[in-house]
Amino acid sequence: MARxxxxxxxxxxxxxxxxxxxxxxxxxxxxxxxxLPRGASEAYLWWTHRSDKGLGHxxxxxxxxxxxxxxxxxxxxxxxxxxxxxxxxxxxxxEDGQPEYPDRHNTRFSGVQASFKYxxxxxVKDPIGLALYIEPGYSRVHKVSGRxxxxxxxxxxxxxxxxxxxxxxxxxxxxxxxxxxxxxxDTGEKERExxxxxxxxxxxRFAPKWFAGIEARYHSEYPDxxxxxxWALFAGPTLHYGDKHWWATLTWLPQIKGSPADPAxxxxxxxxxxxxxxxxxxxxxxx
Amino acid sequence: MSHTSAWLILSAAxxxxxxxxAVQYLTAEAAxxxxxxxxxxxxxxxxxxxxxxxxxxxxxxxxxxxxxxQPVWQALADGKPVGWFVLDEVYGKHEFITYAVAxxxxxxxxxxxxxxxxxTHGGQIVNPKWRAQFEGKRFGAPLRLDHDIQNISGATLSxxxxxxxxxxxxxxxxxxxK
Numbered sequence: 001m002a003r004x005x006x007x008x009x010x011x012x013x014x015x016x017x018x019x020x021x022x023x024x025x026x027x028x029x030x031x032x033x034x035x036l037p038r039g040a041s042e043a044y045l046w047w048t049h050r051s052d053k054g055l056g057h058x059x060x061x062x063x064x065x066x067x068x069x070x071x072x073x074x075x076x077x078x079x080x081x082x083x084x085x086x087x088x089x090x091x092x093x094x095e096d097g098q099p100e101y102p103d104r105h106n107t108r109f110s111g112v113q114a115s116f117k118y119x120x121x122x123x124v125k126d127p128i129g130l131a132l133y134i135e136p137g138y139s140r141v142h143k144v145s146g147r148x149x150x151x152x153x154x155x156x157x158x159x160x161x162x163x164x165x166x167x168x169x170x171x172x173x174x175x176x177x178x179x180x181x182x183x184x185x186d187t188g189e190k191e192r193e194x195x196x197x198x199x200x201x202x203x204x205r206f207a208p209k210w211f212a213g214i215e216a217r218y219h220s221e222y223p224d225x226x227x228x229x230x231w232a233l234f235a236g237p238t239l240h241y242g243d244k245h246w247w248a249t250l251t252w253l254p255q256i257k258g259s260p261a262d263p264a265x266x267x268x269x270x271x272x273x274x275x276x277x278x279x280x281x282x283x284x285x286x287x
Numbered sequence: 288m289s290h291t292s293a294w295l296i297l298s299a300a301x302x303x304x305x306x307x308x309a310v311q312y313l314t315a316e317a318a319x320x321x322x323x324x325x326x327x328x329x330x331x332x333x334x335x336x337x338x339x340x341x342x343x344x345x346x347x348x349x350x351x352x353x354x355x356x357q358p359v360w361q362a363l364a365d366g367k368p369v370g371w372f373v374l375d376e377v378y379g380k381h382e383f384i385t386y387a388v389a390x391x392x393x394x395x396x397x398x399x400x401x402x403x404x405x406x407t408h409g410g411q412i413v414n415p416k417w418r419a420q421f422e423g424k425r426f427g428a429p430l431r432l433d434h435d436i437q438n439i440s441g442a443t444l445s446x447x448x449x450x451x452x453x454x455x456x457x458x459x460x461x462x463x464x465k
Contacts, residue, residue, distance in 0.1 A: 037441030040441065073440040166378045166451075167380070168378060208383070209381040209382060
C-alpha cells in the first residue's frame with residue numbers, strides 16, 4: 001500500500017466515516033447508557049411482532065420510524081411515528097359472555113412519541129454508565145385490542161450499563177415506570193394505569209461486528225395506579241450486527257411466566273394482555 | 288409466530304452477514320519509516336513473555352494481554368540502536384484496531400501510528416494532534432482519558448483502548464526490552 005501521511009489519512013477517514021455514533025442498540029428491548037455525539041443523527045426502523053394468545057388467532061405488529069439527533073455529546077432527542085397492525089380472530093377474553101374486543105384485521109397509523117435521553121456517566125470511562133430518559137407519547141390505537149382510543153402517556157427510564165472484558169461484554173439494566181391515561185372512542189370508557197417494567201440484557205462480541213446475548217423483560221400493570229393486576233416475564237436471545245453506517249438487532253422474547261393465567265389459554269402464562277411470543281427487529285442508519 | 292420459526296429467523300440473520308470492511312492506512316513497513324525516518328534497518332526482536340512476565344505486564348498496565356508474543360523490531364541507524372517499534376492490536380467496538388508504538392532507547396514514546404482501522408465508528412483517533420499526546424510518555428504514566436489523555440467525543444471506546452494498549456507496551460518495554 002502506498003504511504004499515506006497521517007493528516008491525509010485522518011481527512012480521508014473523516015470523509016469516509018462521517019461523525020462517530022455511540023448509540024448503537026446492542027439489545028432489542030434494553031437501552032444502553034450511551035448517547036449520540038453532538039451533531040450526529042440516526043434513523044431507525046423498529047418492527048415488533050407479537051403473536052399467540054393461546055386461543056383463536058392473534059397476531060400484531062408494532063412499527064416505529066424514529067429519527068434521533070445528538071444535541072450535545074450527552075443529550076439526544078428522538079421523534080417517532082408509529083403504526084399498528086392487528087390480525088385478531090376469536091382470541092379476546094370473554095367478559096359477561098361477550099368478547100372484550102371484536103375481531104379485526106387492519107393496519108393504522110397509531111400515534112407519535114418523542115424521547116429525550118441524557119447521559120450522566122459513560123460506561124466506557126466511568127465505573128458504571130448511567131443515563132436518564134423520558135418519553136411522552138400519544139396513541140390512537142390500543143396496543144393489545146386495536147380499539148380506537150385517545151391515549152396520553154409518559155415513560156421514565158433509568159438506564160445503567162456496565163462493560164466487562166475490554167468492553168466486549170456489555171450488561172445493561174433499565175427500570176421503566178410509565179403512566180397512561182386513555183379514553184376508548186368507541187365506548188367512551190376511560191382508563192388510567194401505571195406500567196412498571198424492568199429489563200436487563202447481557203451481550204458479548206463473539207466475532208468482529210457481531211454481538212450475541214440474552215435479554216429479559218418483566219412487565220406489570222397497575223390499573224388506577226393502585227394494585228398490580230397482572231405481570232409477565234419474557235426472556236430470550238438477541239443478536240446484533242454493526243457495519244460502517246448501519247446496524248441491525250434481532251431479539252426473540254417468548255413469555256416464560258405470567259400471572260394471572262387463564263386455564264383456557266395457558267396454565268403458566270398471562271395471555272390476556274400479553275402474547276406467547278415477541279420478536280423485535282431494529283435497523284439503524286447513521287448519517 | 289412459533290418458536291421454530293423464530294429460531295429460523297435468527298439463523299437466517301447469521302447467514303447474511305456482510306463481509307468485514309478493513310481500511311488499511313499504513314503497512315508495518317510504512318509505519319516504521321514514518322516513526323523512524325533516520326533508521327536504516329529494522330531488526331525483528333519478537334518478545335515472548337513467560338507467564339510470570341505476562342502477569343506482571345497485565346498487573347502494571349491494568350489491562351489484559353491476549354497473547355504472550357509481541358511483534359517488536361529494533362530500529363537501527365547505521366547499526367546504532369535508535370529505538371523500538373512495537374506492533375499491537377486493541378479492541379474497537381466491533382473489530383480490532385492495529386497500531387504501532389515507537390519508543391526511543393530510554394523507553395519514552397516517540398510516536399504512535401494507526402495501521403488498520405476496521406472499526407465502525409471513532410476514526411478520529413488517527414488525528415495527529417490526538418496521537419501527539421502520547422509523545423514522551425514513559426512507564427508509570429497514567430494514560431487515562433480525561434486525565435493525561437484527552438477523550439474524543441463519540442470515539443471514547445477507541446481512545447480508551449489505544450491508551451490502555453500504549454500502557455501495556457510501556458510495561459512490556461520495562462520487563463523485556465530494557
